[in-house]
Amino acid sequence: MIKFLDLHKINHRYEAEIRERIGAVLDSGWYLQGKQNERFSRAFADYCGVAHALGVANGLDALTLILKAYGFGEGEEIIVPANTYIASILAISQCGCMPVLVEPDLETYNIDPDLIEQRITDRTRAIMVVHLYGQAVRMERIWALADKYGLKVIEDAAQAHGAFYQGRRVGSLGDAAGFSFYPGKNLGALGDAGGITTADEALFEKIKAIANYGSDYKYHHIYKGVNSRLDEIQAGILEVKLQYLDEDNARRRQIAAFYREHIVNPQVLLPWTYAEDAHVWHVFVVRVPRRQAFQAYLEEHGIQTNIHYPTPAHRQLAYTEWAELSMPVTERIHEEVISLPISPVMSDDEAGRVVEIVNGWR
Amino acid sequence: MIKFLDLHKINHRYEAEIRERIGAVLDSGWYLQGKQNERFSRAFADYCGVAHALGVANGLDALTLILKAYGFGEGEEIIVPANTYIASILAISQCGCMPVLVEPDLETYNIDPDLIEQRITDRTRAIMVVHLYGQAVRMERIWALADKYGLKVIEDAAQAHGAFYQGRRVGSLGDAAGFSFYPGKNLGALGDAGGITTADEALFEKIKAIANYGSDYKYHHIYKGVNSRLDEIQAGILEVKLQYLDEDNARRRQIAAFYREHIVNPQVLLPWTYAEDAHVWHVFVVRVPRRQAFQAYLEEHGIQTNIHYPTPAHRQLAYTEWAELSMPVTERIHEEVISLPISPVMSDDEAGRVVEIVNGWR
Ligand SMILES: Cc1ncc(COP(=O)(O)O)c(/C=N/[C@@H]2[C@@H](O)[C@@H](OP(=O)(O)OP(=O)(O)OC[C@H]3O[C@@H](n4cc(C)c(=O)[nH]c4=O)C[C@@H]3O)O[C@H](C)[C@H]2O)c1O
Numbered sequence: 001m002i003k004f005l006d007l008h009k010i011n012h013r014y015e016a017e018i019r020e021r022i023g024a025v026l027d028s029g030w031y032l033q034g035k036q037n038e039r040f041s042r043a044f045a046d047y048c049g050v051a052h053a054l055g056v057a058n059g060l061d062a063l064t065l066i067l068k069a070y071g072f073g074e075g076e077e078i079i080v081p082a083n084t085y086i087a088s089i090l091a092i093s094q095c096g097c098m099p100v101l102v103e104p105d106l107e108t109y110n111i112d113p114d115l116i117e118q119r120i121t122d123r124t125r126a127i128m129v130v131h132l133y134g135q136a137v138r139m140e141r142i143w144a145l146a147d148k149y150g151l152k153v154i155e156d157a158a159q160a161h162g163a164f165y166q167g168r169r170v171g172s173l174g175d176a177a178g179f180s181f182y183p184g185k186n187l188g189a190l191g192d193a194g195g196i197t198t199a200d201e202a203l204f205e206k207i208k209a210i211a212n213y214g215s216d217y218k219y220h221h222i223y224k225g226v227n228s229r230l231d232e233i234q235a236g237i238l239e240v241k242l243q244y245l246d247e248d249n250a251r252r253r254q255i256a257a258f259y260r261e262h263i264v265n266p267q268v269l270l271p272w273t274y275a276e277d278a279h280v281w282h283v284f285v286v287r288v289p290r291r292q293a294f295q296a297y298l299e300e301h302g303i304q305t306n307i308h309y310p311t312p313a314h315r316q317l318a319y320t321e322w323a324e325l326s327m328p329v330t331e332r333i334h335e336e337v338i339s340l341p342i343s344p345v346m347s348d349d350e351a352g353r354v355v356e357i358v359n360g361w362r
Numbered sequence: 363m364i365k366f367l368d369l370h371k372i373n374h375r376y377e378a379e380i381r382e383r384i385g386a387v388l389d390s391g392w393y394l395q396g397k398q399n400e401r402f403s404r405a406f407a408d409y410c411g412v413a414h415a416l417g418v419a420n421g422l423d424a425l426t427l428i429l430k431a432y433g434f435g436e437g438e439e440i441i442v443p444a445n446t447y448i449a450s451i452l453a454i455s456q457c458g459c460m461p462v463l464v465e466p467d468l469e470t471y472n473i474d475p476d477l478i479e480q481r482i483t484d485r486t487r488a489i490m491v492v493h494l495y496g497q498a499v500r501m502e503r504i505w506a507l508a509d510k511y512g513l514k515v516i517e518d519a520a521q522a523h524g525a526f527y528q529g530r531r532v533g534s535l536g537d538a539a540g541f542s543f544y545p546g547k548n549l550g551a552l553g554d555a556g557g558i559t560t561a562d563e564a565l566f567e568k569i570k571a572i573a574n575y576g577s578d579y580k581y582h583h584i585y586k587g588v589n590s591r592l593d594e595i596q597a598g599i600l601e602v603k604l605q606y607l608d609e610d611n612a613r614r615r616q617i618a619a620f621y622r623e624h625i626v627n628p629q630v631l632l633p634w635t636y637a638e639d640a641h642v643w644h645v646f647v648v649r650v651p652r653r654q655a656f657q658a659y660l661e662e663h664g665i666q667t668n669i670h671y672p673t674p675a676h677r678q679l680a681y682t683e684w685a686e687l688s689m690p691v692t693e694r695i696h697e698e699v700i701s702l703p704i705s706p707v708m709s710d711d712e713a714g715r716v717v718e719i720v721n722g723w724r
């Protein structure tokens with residue numbers, strides 16, 4: 001059986017270092033907002049090439065905190081791709097803003113820059129781009145629009161730790177970025193975790209306070225804040241794993257290249273990238289017409305898959321107000337996509353076996 | 363130096379068990395929503411004597427989730443004591459509800475039941491009681507009011523794990539309860555953590571979904587949810603520590619009894635309890651007229667203290683809309699309280715030394 005993602009194996013590679021780091025936290029008796037957070041956020045900011053990083057509780061919180069810090073709310077609109085994990089959209093709803101869904105293009109699955117301008121109104125405050133499946137959004141057009149209309153650019157970088165656009169890492173491409181360190185992510189904690197990066201110091205300080213009960217120092221509350229922090233244990237684990245992220249991403253690229261070279265099945269549409277270093281292959285998503293049968297076939301042949309995602313946000317019960325909305329590109333993607341196993345711990349043999357089985361599908 | 367709270371020492375007692383439990387999570391490769399959560403929430407529900415418990419990210423989230431699950435929002439009012447950690451109040455604001463502050467009584471520091479009824483309007487939806495400093499609120503009057511006006515009773519039990527009222531534990535006294543497992547709490551994790559208890563199965567299921575991106579099962583989103591979950595690592599640690607909670611609370615009671623018997627200084631007003639098993643002494647709060655000088659004096663004599671809390675919510679910048687509000691009892695408490703060291707790992711000698719120094723204050 002080839003697992004979709006063998007997290008135990010992934011983390012086992014660093015088990016000694018991870019145990020040591022957890023041990024250090026236990027020995028310190030300090031579990032929150034301490035040295036491990038300082039070290040990890042310094043290292044992560046440097047990695048992304050941006051001035052500030054802050055650990056928070058999870059990826060959804062990261063996005064929500066950014067929007068809250070900007071003060072966006074009732075009556076204001078945020079542009080977001082219709083094709084994303086629902087969390088991008090939930091963050092916007094959470095703040096009382098209206099998510100304005102825009103179709104992706106079928107080549108990158110990322111938001112279609114050509115369709116954004118027509119959705120901008122005088123209530124639009126920001127464009128949230130999602131670097132989906134591991135591929136950085138081509139930002140040129142987005143920046144131009146943001147400039148033209150005075151909008152903030154917020155990156156949802158949950159799926160693309162380490163990906164580049166024009167030589168810059170995601171997390172440094174917008175005004176602020178939210179990351180998820182959910183265990184299954186390219187950089188994953190051993191529990192829920194998230195992060196925010198930004199070059200904007202005032203925004204950074206405001207987010208830090210909002211995420212800490214709205215306080216800038218102990219018992220001094222300047223905002224109606226929340227609690228969203230990164231445990232020292234998880235910060236320590238993430239600092240360990242960050243050292244290996246580029247290596248891990250390189251291995252993902254190898255496997256993706258291997259798949260893209262050797263999967264030759266007219267029924268299976270392969271993913272594409274506009275630049276090799278733009279993509280960190282968080283998931284390897286193909287499109288097939290009869291997805292359910294294909295998935296069952298793979299399962300039968302010992303290959304676990306996942307679907308990112310089966311149902312778009314506008315077809316979820318959580319958003320019945322969008323029941324009439326038609327998003328044909330998004331809907332088609334959600335009907336046809338299926339994610340093949342990919343991970344830094346997959347062997348060449350396993351990848352070869354996936355190719356063989358996929359090529360055998362009729 | 364006698365620390366205010368020696369968390370390293372507290373947790374070191376179970377270090378072997380905690381390391382083993384963390385090891386088990388590492389070995390399993392499963393870090394969220396797994397067996398450790400199941401086990402801990404079962405054990406915690408049983409401990410509280412209530413049907414359901416759910417681990418969430420922290421105590422503030424726990425309260426917010428309860429209010430969200432009830433659907434309380436804009437234009438609705440929640441009654442809450444003015445004398446509390448600001449998180450109780452932030453949870454209410456977070457949902458768009460109006461917190462209606464009620465003064466505490468000076469005997470228990472808990473909400474004054476006599477002052478609640480006059481604050482009930484046709485927009486009131488719930489009474490949030492806070493079992494402050496470790497002492498369960500006397501619920502009789504609260505229940506009667508809730509009955510009379512059809513209000514929900516929500517417990518903020520962040521400071522009172524294990525305390526009893528009329529033979530029932532906090533967490534089982536209202537319609538739903540929020541707990542914090544912040545490291546410094548009587549039951550504390552090694553990071554942020556929280557929990558919810560309720561006998562109401564429908565509410566429980568709804569909260570579980572809301573806290574999991576609004577989904578009742580994978581990729582099926584029925585609410586505009588958030589991400590608020592308890593890491594498997596923290597659930598495992600909490601299950602270990604829960605076994606010793608009653609013992610720990612018993613030791614806290616001993617120290618409190620010792621303080622109450624031996625501190626005899628007319629300048630130092632001791633705390634009171636209406637029933638021994640009602641109080642778990644999360645903090646040992648005394649009132650002194652010249653607090654700042656008293657705190658400096660203790661510090662000079664090697665005794666760390668803390669203040670719960672220096673500034674009430676209605677005097678914080680986060681709530682400038684309350685700048686004109688006058689809450690004399692609450693304000694007086696905030697001016698005079700100071701918390702002496704108390705913890706399950708304090709020795710008799712240390713407690714004796716605190717008594718001696720406190721009695722020497724003029
Ligand atoms: C664009 C975007 N924005 C915001 C967010 C929100 O970030 P968050 O709040 O941090 O979740 C996401 C999150 N995104 C992900 C989302 O993509 C989805 O990811 P998924 O691939 O379906 O995840 P999964 O199936 O639970 O896990 C992947 C594999 O890993 C295995 N596993 C998992 C766990 C937890 C384990 O302990 N052990 C395992 O072996 C099981 C699976 O085979 O669902 C998650 C809950 C979200 O965090 C996003 O993609």
Ligand SMILES: Cc1ncc(COP(=O)(O)O)c(/C=N/[C@@H]2[C@@H](O)[C@@H](OP(=O)(O)OP(=O)(O)OC[C@H]3O[C@@H](n4cc(C)c(=O)[nH]c4=O)C[C@@H]3O)O[C@H](C)[C@H]2O)c1O
Nearest residue numbers: 029030031032227367369420421422447449520542544546
């Ligand atoms: C009624 C009520 N409702 C909701 C809540 C919200 O719950 P939460 O979201 O889980 O915080 C609270 C939280 N309540 C507490 C609040 O009472 C206050 O508690 P505190 O006693 O001031 O806490 P502290 O000074 O940070 O820690 C206590 C001692 O422990 C030491 N320490 C601390 C840490 C974190 C450590 O790692 N190592 C240490 O040695 C330092 C201190 O000497 O501030 C916390 C941040 C809140 O979680 C509440 O009281």
